[in-house]
Amino acid sequence: MNPASPALNQPGSVIFENVRKSFGVFTAIPDLSFTIEPGTLVTLLGPSGCGKTTTLRMLAGLEHPTSGRILIGGKDVTLLPANERDVSMVFQSYALFPHMSALDNVAYGLESSGLKRKEAREKAEDGLALVGLAGMGARLPAELSGGQQQRVAVARALVLEPQVLLLDEPLSNLDARLRRRVRSEIRDLQQRLGFTAVYVTHDQEEALAVSDRIVVMKEGVIAQQGAPHELYESPASPFIADFIGEANVVDCVVESVEAGRATINYAGLVQSLPARAARPGPARLAIRPGAITLSPLAGDAPLKGRITSAAYLGGHVEYEVEVAGATLFVTDASAAIALPPRSEVAVGLRERGIALIAG
């Protein structure tokens, strides 16, 4: 974090400075600091109750911090009410006004900002066209499908041309297939128009798919932040390793570190991998379920395991395997048929998909 960076005085930047938020005796966020560069899409990711929505609402002005400062575009907005901030928000429930047509919904914010009614409606038409709903303006929200309602909500927020667009779990009310399409539409719009977006979700796959940067939160504290591939490939803690794309976390010993690569010993299996900050000694290893290879035991093997359960899921097979006193979760997309339960197997690791956990 570098608060002196010139980009952080530009429109569209966000700075949280030692923000604390308590609700009565309960402290939701003890001390939060982070920055967002203009024009990026940043995801706040975490399990429910981690404070990500509270953070977003503080940015919107719907909650005010107990202490600390919030800056948007270099301007201190800590005490500003929601309607005087240059941000807009897409709500989880969309919060479309049921008594107004789609067009009136989109024009509402423009009229609130002082535009003449005619002008506002013209801009609102453009906004609807932007999300592919041209000509649907006369319909009431109840007459639109879930996906269309979602787009009206996005258009309503975007026409205000805010410095920062806030999205609070915008896809959670859509079915799985639609979700994938809408999320790429949102990402596409964001890249095309180049606005800053803050996106809250609890779905790590969604986060990986849309973000420039992900901020993972846990119990009101940032657990780790970085680009999607950094989080996936170099998790800073077992929590991150497991939360971003599932992982088995096991103990291992780093035997030597040389030229940026470490040699580790996991229960007899020796493997070389990027060292990151590791030093020789005991360490922890995150192993993705797909990074474990299982093969029928033929003779001796450095690491042996015993399959306790197997489930055939078409595209891949899921196993639970007992290895060195722990149960590992393994997915195998290469096998045509499942190995039988209770059989002994040789266990191997692929380099892509395992990582030493820092700290």
Add this chain to the structure above:
Amino acid sequence: MTGTDRRLNIALVAGFAALLLLPWYRIDGGFYGFGWLQGYPGKPASAPAILQVFQHGRWWLAIAAALMGIGLAARFTREPSRRARLLILSGVLGLVFLTFEGLAIGFSGWSWGVLERLFGSLGDGQPSMGAGAVVTGFTFILLLSFGLAERGAMKGDAFIVGSIATLIALVTIFVFYPVLSMFAGAFQDFDGSFKPDGFFHNIADPSIWSLDCVIGAGRCGVAWRTLWLAILTASGATLLGLSFALVATRTRFPFKKGLRLLTILPIITPPFVIGLALILLFGRSGVVTQLVSDLLGIEPGRWLYGMTGIWIAQVLSFTPISFLVLIGVVEGVSPSMEEASQTLRADRWRTFRRVSLPLMAPGLANAFLIAFIESMADFGNPMVLGGSHGVLSTEIFFAVVGSQNDPARAAVLAMILLVFTMTAFIAQRLWLSGKNFATVTGKGDSGAHAALPRGLSFAVHGLVIPWGIFTLVVYVMILFGGFVRTWGLDNTLTVEHYVKAFSIGLRDNGGIAWSGVAWDSFWTTMEIALISAPLTAVVGLLTAYIIVRQKFAGRGLFEFALMMSFAIPGTVIGISYIMAFNLPPLEMTGTALILVMCFVFRNMPVGVRGGVAAMSQIDKSLDEASLTLRADSFRTVRRVVAPLLRPAITAALVYSFVRAITSISAVIFLVSAQYNMSTAYIVGLVENGEYGVAIAYSSALIVIMVTVIAAFQLLVGERRLRRENRVQSRPASPALPGQEKPV
């Protein structure tokens, strides 16, 4: 110029205009008469504060100007936290000062001897606060609110902070200040000096607390009589209400729709009308009395005039209220509970006794307490039927009006009545918070209610049918009573009562002459009802919005205080308003304003309840979406919340309009020769024995109110239909013939 500066400018301009231009003190002939413009601004009566200070020796008003000056200084302070502090300082000191000077300096100088000794005597006192003082006070409230908002209170929302501050000020002035004045009145002599003799003399009065009827011959005190009556009325009304509710929801009774119509009766019936109809039936010259005496040769008795008569009238009046409450309760018992009980081998009777009834228990207690409070507060029926056997509310009235003229006694009686109703109200609150089996959930609950056990079914029908017929007869009497010349003596049909009340003639100059005796009070009533209804709706729903949507310290207390004002009997309100608003600093008796304010704050709790219920069904994210779309909360309320609350708004409007027409208890203290209300006028007619005109006038009122309610119902009903049609058209549109059930 930012919005924060603009609103501050407006407030300051208003504030200084109030100090420099508006007449500071109350104008005797009424502000809107504009008679004061003559001789303005030189005359001391109509001079603004600035001239009061320099020409009329009221130097203390300069302090108000100085405190306003702090606000002006804040306007030109750029440093935000300092600016906010200055605003808060100006607002708080200004309000404290206005309160203090208002209470401390009366008509003829210092109100309290202590101040006279400290500061020496004042040459002249001051009259009641007027337009200038009120606008100045409001400006201080605004300055305080802006200051708090700029410090980030309520997320920096000045509209919300201002609304809360204004509501608190209004409730303080129109609910707490009168009640406190009344308490003070109990300890004061006529000249306002402290004299507790009257209090001790009255509180120990045997005519209030005597238990003679229990321990020996003689009558019990009025407090015990009132309590006893309230318990009997509440029991009767709850039992009948439950029977009606059971018949309406759990049986195949053919006239269920008609039964439900019963529930609007108490809203549209002026409270003494039932008593009046009973007199026409069972009074000395009543139809039934005459019939019985002719047939059986029994001397017509006066049994109706007393506790028995009041009890019958009250049970008739309040059964529909219990019915209304208990319909919801009975329907609220989840059918699946009863079905579960039946599948567990319980027969209908056991199901009713062990499952349905216990689930209804909190609702029954609630209905009982509501009827209890209503009975305690009832003024109309005891007034008409009580004779010499008064209850607390009528005793209060007679303590002020008429020969006794003992305000201290009235205050003591009012305190006793208040303690009773408050105890019941707090009991109700505690009871409801402790035991609430909410079986109505958001999920659809399928299943059918169990039918009533046979014996019980007979019993409730046996109660409901005769009582329903009785109610019908009473209302028929009300509607047709006005067409009979003199009840019992001369039963010829006539329209003379209506002519006397509502005749219209032509003046010599061609104008319409409203020559009927009723017109005067009728137009006043309409005017005041039409002014107070929208005010009540605005205040009530704004309060509901704040209670549901805003979190602030003391919100629970705020809500409790508002709801509590519902439990203050009308008579107590009336007597307390007289005691509070008869003298400076706020003098309003004899004006239309006091009637309007009385209605607004008496009827507001119902608007609040309706608003809270409606508001809880509107997703909070709609408000938040509006806020993030650059709308301030005033615009949010106007454009988003209010349109969605339309049914609740209509209900609040109708209710407050109708209540302003029907209520009597508080009104009878507050009417004046210039502003007389229908109900007070009708009670006057009854006291003079002019039953014919009284009943004609009452039935005309009932017809008008039915028309108003029906018109509103039609309006709202249509609107809702349209919206539902829109919603329902969506699920129907995707054609999925394959999913249709094979027949």
